[in-house]
Structures are given as C-alpha cells and as structure tokens.
Amino acid sequence: MIGCTCEVCTSPDPKDQRLRTAALLKWDGFHVAIDTGPDFRQQMLRAGIEHLNGILLTHEHNDHIIGLDDVRPFNFRQWIDMPVYAHPRVQRELQHRFAYIFATENRYPGAPMVDLKHLDKDSVFDWGALTVRAIEVMHGQLPVLGFRMNDVAYLTDMRTISDLQREKLKGVKRLIVSALHHKEHHSHMNLKQALSFIEEIGPEEAFLIHISHKMGRYTEVQPALPPGVQLAFDGLEIPL
Numbered sequence: 236m237i238g239c240t241c242e243v244c245t246s247p248d249p250k251d252q253r254l255r256t257a258a259l260l261k262w263d264g265f266h267v268a269i270d271t272g273p274d275f276r277q278q279m280l281r282a283g284i285e286h287l288n289g290i291l292l293t294h295e296h297n298d299h300i301i302g303l304d305d306v307r308p309f310n311f312r313q314w315i316d317m318p319v320y321a322h323p324r325v326q327r328e329l330q331h332r333f334a335y336i337f338a339t340e341n342r343y344p345g346a347p348m349v350d351l352k353h354l355d356k357d358s359v360f361d362w363g364a365l366t367v368r369a370i371e372v373m374h375g376q377l378p379v380l381g382f383r384m385n386d387v388a389y390l391t392d393m394r395t396i397s398d399l400q401r402e403k404l405k406g407v408k409r410l411i412v413s414a415l416h417h418k419e420h421h422s423h424m425n426l427k428q429a430l431s432f433i434e435e436i437g438p439e440e441a442f443l444i445h446i447s448h449k450m451g452r453y454t455e456v457q458p459a460l461p462p463g464v465q466l467a468f469d470g471l472e473i474p475l
C-alpha cells in the first residue's frame with residue numbers, strides 16, 4: 236500500500252510482497268491470463284511469458300483491468316488481436332475506459348489490438364484438454380465471474396454466491412478464493428467468511444487470494460489457518 240509503513244508493507248518476506256490479484260492458466264502450450272490489473276506488465280515480465288492466447292476478465296474494477304494496454308507486446312509478437320473474454324457490461328466499461336483501443340477513426344497505429352469476446356455466467360470453453368466454465372459470484376451488488384478449470388476453481392472479489400452457482404463447485408479439489416482481511420467488508424469475504432465457505436465446499440486444498448495488508452504477516456497468519464488452507468503468494472503455482 237502506497238505510503239504505508241505497517242509490518243506487512245515493510246516486510247522483507249517475499250510472501251508479504253504482493254502485486255494485484257491475477258492468474259495465468261498454462262496447459263499444453265496455451266497461456267490464458269485471468270485479469271489484467273495495474274501490475275499485468277510486471278507479472279508477465281516476471282513470469283517470462285512470451286505469448287498469450289487470450290484473457291478472461293472477472294469484472295471491471297481497475298485492479299482487474301487497467302493494465303490492458305500492455306497486451307501490445309503480445310500483439311506485435313504474435314500479430315493477432317488479443318481475444319479478451321468479458322461480460323457485455325464489462326465490455327462497455329472497457330470501451331469507455333480504453334476509448335483509444337476501440338476508436339474507429341484516426342486510430343493510433345501502435346494502439347493495443349483487442350478482440351472482444353462474449354463471456355457470461357453460463358459460458359463454457361473447451362480449449363484443447365482444458366474446459367473452462369464461468370461461475371457467477373456477488374461482489375457486494377456487482378455480479379463478478381469466477382472460473383472452474385477441471386477440478387480447480389478461481390473465485391476472486393467474492394462476498395456471496397447463489398445456490399445455483401454453488402452447484403458448479405461440486406467436487407472441486409482445489410479452491411482459490413478471495414479473503415480480504417479480518418474485518419467485515421461490504422463486497423469481499425473476510426478471512427472468517429472465506430474459511431467457512433471453504434469448509435462448506437470441502438476441497439482438498441484451498442488458497443486465499445486478494446489479500447490486504449491488513450491480513451497480517453504471512454508467517455503469523457499461515458500457521459493459524461486450518462489444514463489444507465494456504466495464503467497464496469506471488470508466483471505460487473497450482474496444478475490444474
């Protein structure tokens with residue numbers, strides 16, 4: 236957090252040094268990013284990603300989309316319009332916030348090239364051996380999309396989920412889910428709520444993401460978590 240001198244923000248432990256929440260799906264030579272937040276460029280550089288087959292967007296908050304301009308190196312390397320899967324509501328927000336990307340007149344030749352693709356809570360994609368299914372969760376009043384890939388589910392910015400959507404999590408073995416901090420929040424689950432959600436779903440392993448500096452130091456929080464639950468950290472790899 237800019238300007239913060241708390242024990243997490245000043246911690247030398249790499250597990251306390253977090254960029255904004257995002258993920259990269261890697262399988263059979265495919266690379267698909269989930270969200271392009273402000274740290275997208277740094278995350279792609281750090282992970283040494285040389286190509287990207289597409290981007291799945293969870294929702295339109297800036298911490299999940301505002302790094303979209305940095306698809307340009309992929310455009311120029313691969314010479315394709317980057318497929319960006321987004322809900323129609325999120326697509327409208329992209330067109331508003333990145334008007335220059337979608338300009339039809341006097342378009343700057345170096346502007347990012349984006350191919351918007353439809354995504355909604357019922358979307359299912361088969362990409363080679365991987366099936367990706369969308370899951371809708373509620374981020375306060377805002378519907379947000381999460382994804383299930385085989386037996387792994389990724390749900391960020393979640394506060395609640397409907398019974399119908401919860402059905403899609405049946406049998407999930409690895410659950411990646413957001414837990415902001417310890418206090419009540421209108422649009423995110425806190426740690427206690429995330430842990431009870433994990434207990435209800437019953438995966439073999441769970442990983443907490445979208446963690447605020449108010450959660451506390453990794454070395455203090457991790458030992459207090461139930462077996463099978465981990466605080467995720469930057470660079471963590473989870474088998475699909």
Ligand SMILES: [Zn+2]
Binds near residue numbers: 236239240242448449
């Ligand atoms: Zn801090």
Ligand SMILES: [Zn+2]
Binds near residue numbers: 294296374392
């Ligand atoms: Zn959000």
Ligand SMILES: [Zn+2]
Binds near residue numbers: 296298
């Ligand atoms: Zn967020």
